[in-house]
Amino acid sequence: MSDAQTQVLAGRDLEATQELAEQLVVSAREQGIALTGPDGLLTGLTRQVLQTALEAEMTEHLGHEHGGMPGPGGNVRNGHSAKTVRTEIGDVRIQVPRDREGSFEPVLVPKHTRRPAGFDETVISLYAKGMTTGDIGGAVHRDTQPRQSVEVSIAANSSHPRGAHRPGSRKLGILRPAARPAVAPARGARLTPHHGGAPW
Numbered sequence: 145m146s147d148a149q150t151q152v153l154a155g156r157d158l159e160a161t162q163e164l165a166e167q168l169v170v171s172a173r174e175q176g177i178a179l180t181g182p183d184g185l186l187t188g189l190t191r192q193v194l195q196t197a198l199e200a201e202m203t204e205h206l207g208h209e210h211g212g213m214p215g216p217g218g219n220v221r222n223g224h225s226a227k228t229v230r231t232e233i234g235d236v237r238i239q240v241p242r243d244r245e246g247s248f249e250p251v252l253v254p255k256h257t258r259r260p261a262g263f264d265e266t267v268i269s270l271y272a273k274g275m276t277t278g279d280i281g282g283a284v285h286r287d288t289q290p291r292q293s294v295e296v297s298i299a300a301n302s303s304h305p306r307g308a309h310r311p312g313s314r315k316l317g318i319l320r321p322a323a324r325p326a327v328a329p330a331r332g333a334r335l336t337p338h339h340g341g342a343p344w
Contacts, residue, residue, distance in 0.1 A: 180233045190231055194238050194260065197252050202241040206247050219245045230259050 153246035167181065168186075178184040199210070207215040216222050240250060253260050 154229055154332050182237075184233070186233045187236055190233060190236050191238055194236065194253065198238070198250055201252065202243065202248055206243060208266055213260065217245075219247065227253070228258065229253055 159260045163197075164312050171177075172179050172185055179186050181187060202221065203209055206219055206221070210221060220243065222244040227239060227240050229233050229236050238253075240253065242248065249255060
C-alpha cells in the first residue's frame with residue numbers, strides 16, 4: 145500500500161471517529177445518559193474493554209482458559225482485586241484477575257500503576273469501526289503483548305465481558321442492535337455504531 149493510500153485510510157478513520165463521538169454526545173444528551181462519571185456510557189465501555197484485555201493477559205500467563213486444565217505448574221485463577229485506573233474520561237473502577245501463585249504481572253495496567261498509556265485513543269478508534277468490546281479487548285491486548293501466540297489473540301477477540309447480553313437495556317438513537325454481542329456500557333446496553341439508514 146502506498147503512502148497516499150495509507151493517508152486516505154487514516155483520514156477516513158479519523159472522520160469516522162469524530163462522527164461517532166459527535167453522535168454519542170448528541171444522543172446521550174437527548175436521552176439523559178451521562179457520557180462520563182461512574183454510570184457513564186464511556187466509563188462502562190472503558191471498564192469492560194480493560195477487563196476483557198486483562199482476562200486475555202491472564203489466560204496467556206496461565207496457559208489455559210478459565211476453568212480449563214491447569215498446566216504443569218498447577219497455577220490457576222484466584223478471583224479478582226478491585227483497582228481504580230485513571231483515563232481521559234476520569235477514574236474507572238475495574239476488577240483485575242489474580243492467580244493463586246501471585247505471579248501475574250499485568251502489562252496493560254501494571255502493578256502500582258493507575259494510568260494505561262494511550263488506551264483511550266485506541267478504544268474510541270476501534271469502537272468507531274464497529275468492533276465489540278471483546279474485539280477491542282483483544283486488539284488492546286495485542287498492542288501490549290506483541291509477541292503473544294496467535295491462539296491467545298483469537299481467544300481474546302472472541303471473548304465478551306459479563307453483562308453483554310442483559311435484556312431490557314436502554315437504546316441510543318444513533319445505535320442499533322448488533323447481530324453479535326456488542327458494546328455493553330454502564331447499564332448493559334447491547335450497542336454497535338450506526339452508520340446511516342434507519343436507526344432500528
